[in-house]
Amino acid sequence: MIEASNIRAGYGDGPDILQDISMTASAREIVTILGPNGCGKSTLLKTVAGFVRPRGGAIRINGEGAETVPIHEKVRHYGVGYVPQTDNVFRTMTVTENLLMGARDLSRDTRNERFEALMTQYPTLANKRRRKASALSGGERQILSLARALMAGPRILLLDEPSAGLSPAMMHDVFEAIGRIRDAQDMCILMVEQNAYEALSISDRAYVLSLGKVALTARSADLLNDPAMERLYLGGDPDA
Secondary structure (H helix, E strand, O other): OEEEEEEEEOOOOOOOOEEEEEEEEOOOEEEEEEOOOOOOHHHHHHHHHOOOOOOEEEEEEOOEEOOOOOHHHHHHHHOEEEEOOOOOOOOOOEHHHHHHHOOOOOOHHHHHHHHHHHHHHOHHHHHOOOOEHHHOOHHHHHHHHHHHHHHOOOOEEEEEOOOOOOOHHHHHHHHHHHHHHHHHHOOEEEEEOOOHHHHHHHOOEEEEEEOOEEEEEEEHHHHHOOHHHHHHHOOOOOOO
16 A cells, blocks of 8 residues: 655755665554664655655555655545644644544535544543543543544554653553554554554564664564564663
C-alpha cells in the first residue's frame, strides 16, 4: 500500500536527512520506524505524509506516484490519516467536538454512524464525551486523537510517536488501541516510536534507522531477539 524507494529528503538548504531510504507497508500491517534521536524517523513519516517533499526517489500509494502530493490531497484521495506527536487535539473543545472535526467532509448519516461506532469502541471517551479535551489524561487525549483520525474512515494511518509523554500504563492502553485498529479494520499503520520494545510487541515489521539510512529491517519478533538491535537503536536493555 505504501512503497518508498531511494528517498532523499531534508529541510530548506540543509543537508539530506534521509539518504537513499526504501521501505514498504501493507494493509493489515503495523510497520514501526525506530532509531535514536536525529536519525530521520519523523522526517521519513512527514515525507510519506506529504509535509516534506523528497529531493529524490519515489513514493507510491496503492501503486500511484504520490511523492509530490500534499497531505490534504492524500487524506482525500488515498484515505491517509495523520496523527502528530504534539498538538493533536483541540483542548478547548469537547470530546464530541474533537471527533466531529475529523468528519467535516462526511454526510450527516455517515458522520453519525461513525461517531456512535467510536463511542462503542472507546467507552472511556463515550463517558466523557461532553468534557473538554483539556480535562482528559494524556493517554485519553492520545486515544481521542486516534479516534478523530478514524472518523474520516482512513485506509492508511501515520502515527508520530503515539506514546510520547505517557506513563507505562497509559502507553500500554494506547498501543493496545493501535493493535485493535489494525486487526479490526485491515488498516495499514506506519508508526514512528521511541519506545522500541513496546512498539515491537504490536508491530509486524520494523525499520531501524541510523544517520538517515536503514541500518536494520526485519520482522518485529526477530528484532526483539537480535543483538544488533541493541547496538543500533541505543534504547537500553529491555530487561533493565
